Amino acid sequence: MNLFRDMRGRILELLQGLAADGTLPAGLETVRVAVEPPRDASHGDMAVNAAMILAKDAGMKPRDLAALLADRIRTLPGVATAEIAGPGFINLRLDRAVWLDCLSAILAEGEGFGRSDMGGRGGRGARVNVEYVSANPTGPLHIGHARGTVFGDVLASLLAAAGYDVCREYYINDAGAQVDILARSAFLRYREALGDDIGAIPEGLYPGDYLKAVGSAIAAEDGARWRDAGEAEWLPAIRSKAVAAMMDLVRADLAALGVRHDVFTSERALVDAGKVGEALAELESRGLIYTGILEPPKGKAPDDWEPRPQTLFRASQFGDDVDRPLKKSDGSWTYFASDIAYHWDKYKRGFAIQIDVWGADHGGYVKRMQAATKAITGGKAALDVKICQIVRIMDQGEPVKMSKRAGTFVTLRDLVDEVGKDVVRFIMLTRKNDAGLDFDLTAVTEQSRDNPVFYVQYAHARCHSVMRMARTAMPGLDISPESLRAANFARLTDESELGLIRAMGNWPRTVESAAEAHEPHRLAFYMYDLASEFHALWTKGKEDATLRFIIEDDPELTTARLALVRGVQTVIAAGLGIFGVHPVEELR
RNA sequence: GCGCCCGUAGCUCAGCUGGAUAGAGCACCAGAUUCCUAAUCUGGGGGUCACAGGUUCAAGUCCUGUCGGGCGCGCCA
Numbered sequence: 001m002n003l004f005r006d007m008r009g010r011i012l013e014l015l016q017g018l019a020a021d022g023t024l025p026a027g028l029e030t031v032r033v034a035v036e037p038p039r040d041a042s043h044g045d046m047a048v049n050a051a052m053i054l055a056k057d058a059g060m061k062p063r064d065l066a067a068l069l070a071d072r073i074r075t076l077p078g079v080a081t082a083e084i085a086g087p088g089f090i091n092l093r094l095d096r097a098v099w100l101d102c103l104s105a106i107l108a109e110g111e112g113f114g115r116s117d118m119g120g121r122g123g124r125g126a127r128v129n130v131e132y133v134s135a136n137p138t139g140p141l142h143i144g145h146a147r148g149t150v151f152g153d154v155l156a157s158l159l160a161a162a163g164y165d166v167c168r169e170y171y172i173n174d175a176g177a178q179v180d181i182l183a184r185s186a187f188l189r190y191r192e193a194l195g196d197d198i199g200a201i202p203e204g205l206y207p208g209d210y211l212k213a214v215g216s217a218i219a220a221e222d223g224a225r226w227r228d229a230g231e232a233e234w235l236p237a238i239r240s241k242a243v244a245a246m247m248d249l250v251r252a253d254l255a256a257l258g259v260r261h262d263v264f265t266s267e268r269a270l271v272d273a274g275k276v277g278e279a280l281a282e283l284e285s286r287g288l289i290y291t292g293i294l295e296p297p298k299g300k301a302p303d304d305w306e307p308r309p310q311t312l313f314r315a316s317q318f319g320d321d322v323d324r325p326l327k328k329s330d331g332s333w334t335y336f337a338s339d340i341a342y343h344w345d346k347y348k349r350g351f352a353i354q355i356d357v358w359g360a361d362h363g364g365y366v367k368r369m370q371a372a373t374k375a376i377t378g379g380k381a382a383l384d385v386k387i388c389q390i391v392r393i394m395d396q397g398e399p400v401k402m403s404k405r406a407g408t409f410v411t412l413r414d415l416v417d418e419v420g421k422d423v424v425r426f427i428m429l430t431r432k433n434d435a436g437l438d439f440d441l442t443a444v445t446e447q448s449r450d451n452p453v454f455y456v457q458y459a460h461a462r463c464h465s466v467m468r469m470a471r472t473a474m475p476g477l478d479i480s481p482e483s484l485r486a487a488n489f490a491r492l493t494d495e496s497e498l499g500l501i502r503a504m505g506n507w508p509r510t511v512e513s514a515a516e517a518h519e520p521h522r523l524a525f526y527m528y529d530l531a532s533e534f535h536a537l538w539t540k541g542k543e544d545a546t547l548r549f550i551i552e553d554d555p556e557l558t559t560a561r562l563a564l565v566r567g568v569q570t571v572i573a574a575g576l577g578i579f580g581v582h583p584v585e586e587l588r
Numbered sequence: 589g590c591g592c593c594c595g596u597a598g599c600u601c602a603g604c605u606g607g608a609u610a611g612a613g614c615a616c617c618a619g620a621u622u623c624c625u626a627a628u629c630u631g632g633g634g635g636u637c638a639c640a641g642g643u644u645c646a647a648g649u650c651c652u653g654u655c656g657g658g659c660g661c662g663c664c665a
Contacts, residue, residue: 032606039608049607052645062645086608087645136665173665267665297661299589310662321591321661328663335665363592364660387593389658431601434593436658438600447627450600450614454627462625469624506604513604525602529612539629542621550624587625 001105001113002508003098007046007076008035014072015050023068024058037506044083044091045099045502048073051088062088099498100489102505106567107485111574114507118515119164128164129351130156133254133261134171137246138182139208141253141412143402144359147437148388149412150428152357153259154520155386157578162515167351168261171342174243175267176335181205182246183239187226189215190238194224214245256416257424258580267338270345276333279341279376280326288314288375294322313340318371340372347373347381354383355518363387384518388433394440419444422581426453429524429579447587452528456572457584459531462538463569464585466549470562473550477558484563491560494547496537500564503530504571511578520578527575534568 012033018024033054038047051066058065063084070082070090078098083091106113119125132152135145153168160166173179185206192198193216201207218226218241226234247264254260270276283289292312296305312323313336326337346354354373358365366385373383393400393415402410416424423444430452431437447454470479492498507526514522541548549561576583 034604034607036604036607039603039610043608047608052607055645089608091608134665176665178665294662297590300661302662305662308662312662325662330663332663334663339665360593360659362660362665363658365665366592387659389593435601436594449628452613455613458625458627465625473624510604517605519604522602522604525612526604532612536629538624539621542623542629545623548624587627 001102001109002116002512003094003102003505004035004037004046004509005512007048007092008033010076011035011048011050011069011073014069014076015054018068018072024054024065028054028057030054036509037502038089038091041499041502043085043089044081044093046092046094048090048092049088051084051090055088066090096498099501099505100492103489103492103501103563103567104485106504106570107481107563110570111577113570114511114574115161115163116508116512116515117163118512119159119162125163125165126353127167127350128159128353128355129167129169129346129349130159130355130357131169131171131346132156132357133250133259134173135250136173136176136178137243137250138178138206139246140210140249142410143391143393143412143415146257146412146415146424147391147428147433148357148359149254149257149259150425151386151388151433151520152355153257154425154429154579155355155357155518157580158511158515158520158523161511161578164353164515167263169263169265169346170261172243172247172264172266172268173335174239175271175338179239179243180235182242183235184231186211186214186218186242186245187231187234187238190218191215191227193219194227196227210249211242214242217241217245253412256413257421265342265345267342270341271333271338275341275345276338279344280337282344282376283313283340286375288317289326290314290323292323294325313368313372313375315368315371315375318374320367320371324368324372336368336372339369340376343369343373343381343383344376347377352377352381354381356383356385358385358387360387360389386433386518389436391428391437391439394438394443396442397440400441423453425579425581426456426524426576429521432519432521452524453581454587455535456527456531456576458587459534460569460572460576460583461585461587462534463565463572466565467562470550470558473552474555474558477555479559479562481566484559484566487559487563488556489560489563491557492564496533496540496547497561497564500530500533500537500568503533504567507571507574523575523578527572530568530571530575 012030015024015028015030019026019028033050035046035048038044051069052062055062055065066084066088070084073079073082073090073092078095079092080095081093085091117125130152133145133149135141156166156168181204188198188201188205189211218238226238280289290312291309293307293309308329310325311327313326315324316322324336325334328334343354369385370383373381393402418441427439427444443451444453449455467479470477510522510526514520549565551557573583
């Protein structure tokens with residue numbers, strides 16, 4: 001149930017009617033017609049901008065068109081008033097019964113309230129692929145991965161809630177030089193496990209203790225088989241085992257954060273299957289590959305720059321600044337080349353809508369990837385890249401210096417262990433993805449209004465608390481979901497109560513707009529605002545006892561108010577559900 | 589030098605893809621709080637939306653330029 005979308009649909013029907021009887025010209029473009037809550041609540045329940053959007057094409061003044069339309073809107077069931085304001089807004093007030101029905105719908109739909117079918121009507125939604133994390137399989141996840149991981153995961157949930165058929169994907173970069181280094185590092189640990197003295201880990205290799213277990217495992221499995229073999233002989237096997245072990249680590253870290261991917265795609269597998277060659281042949285056949293010499297970047301020419309003919313993709317034909325190399329000087333593919341194959345592969349697997357979640361340091365890569373995706377799919381796939389800005393870990397307002405040597409934590413797991421997965425997940429979404437974020441280890445566990453996690457959780461817990469209280473104070477009262485659903489909502493008359501219902505009525509459109517914009521952080525702000533309204537009403541009951549939720553000598557009123565509380569609880573739980581945050585029933 | 593992102597109240601940030609008088613929280617000031625959970629609530633002051641142009645009925649939002657901050661810039665991923 002989405003009151004705003006329903007109303008928009010009915011207004012579009014009215015417009016069609018006006019066009020059909022010749023009052024308005026036919027074929028007016030209505031995509032920009034919006035039905036929204038007005039910025040100022042005193043303007044009413046809904047604001048319609050149709051008259052201003054359509055005035056020019058209709059050949060009318062906005063306010064005249066508004067008057068015409070308002071006359072029709074007033075005849076719609078559920079509309080109490082339709083007034084023209086400002087440059088041509090039509091402000092609607094709905095019958096109170098409409099809002100009360102909305103509460104009824106919330107209770108009936110439960111946490112499904114707010115789910116949408118915008119991803120596709122009548123059956124399965126459009127398929128969307130969200131690729132996130134995709135950290136190199138060379139060690140455990142570190143703090144720098146936290147934000148993109150949470151962002152991608154919640155964006156995926158959000159799109160699913162909006163009716164899309166979502167695939168959560170992880171791209172394993174197991175084909176580059178990094179994993180060879182991993183293999184060499186693991187090989188040392190293997191020899192160590194066999195009793196060799198390996199001394200200090202040489203510069204350039206991964207020194208982490210987490211590789212000791214890998215070395216031991218290989219020693220246990222293969223014995224001394226590789227010990228005296230040449231690198232060319234052992235490297236592929238050790239690499240494969242090490243990567244598998246690292247992915248186990250990564251998966252465990254992800255699980256600690258409550259993240260689970262549907263698909264893990266291996267870059268090496270793509271390469272071995274010849275997909276890169278196929279992709280480049282495809283581009284070649286479209287005349288998009290040539291051999292040329294790139295200009296050195298101005299202002300920052302690398303020391304060892306020398307002009308060299310390269311195999312280039314014509315990225316600049318698709319919006320990129322320059323053409324991009326596909327081959328390294330040793331003849332192997334660049335990372336970009338296999339990434340083209342990968343995105344093409346995603347498209348061929350049925351994903352015309354693709355979203356990649358990257359860290360801020362990859363911002364310069366966005367254009368070329370979009371250019372390549374556009375080129376190789378013939379413009380049929382859309383790639384949106386969400387860049388997550390860096391997170392500064394703070395403590396008591398001071399930045400935390402993170403280094404292994406200093407003993408301060410650097411891994412994602414440490415962060416989760418320190419404050420809990422729910423806190424990490426929520427806080428990572430309290431800022432827009434492309435803005436920086438300060439994560440204060442002390443502030444996020446404080447119990448105050450400054451701390452959005454607490455504030456929202458407290459609202460949810462408070463709902464449960466009220467229910468527990470009601471059971472004690474009025475033992476004979478039936479507060480089962482069925483009973484609350486059948487409550488006499490007409491007893492809800494206070495403006496704060498209705499305001500709360502209106503706020504809840506905004507939830508479905510918040511979900512839709514957040515899904516459309518690929519901006520899950522909007523849900524955090526919504527939840528915070530709803531919690532705020534709820535706390536305000538609760539406090540009102542302290543000053544005015546007649547506004548309390550529990551009125552012992554009036555079971556009917558109490559039931560209605562508990563239904564309201566239940567509604568708030570439901571909507572917050574729905575929001576936290578999309579966030580993958582467990583809604584607490586009690587704070588301690 | 590070029591590209592991308594950012595610039596909104598003293599501070600941290602929203603602003604629903606162009607709408608009405610630009611909003612929260614913190615901090616500050618003034619109040620409420622023997623209470624369904626104490627960890628709150630009500631009100632107030634505070635703005636050249638970095639700056640300058642442009643587009644239109646309407647610009648924080650779109651375009652151009654300038655300034656300031658971050659990230660990136662062939663054979664790393």
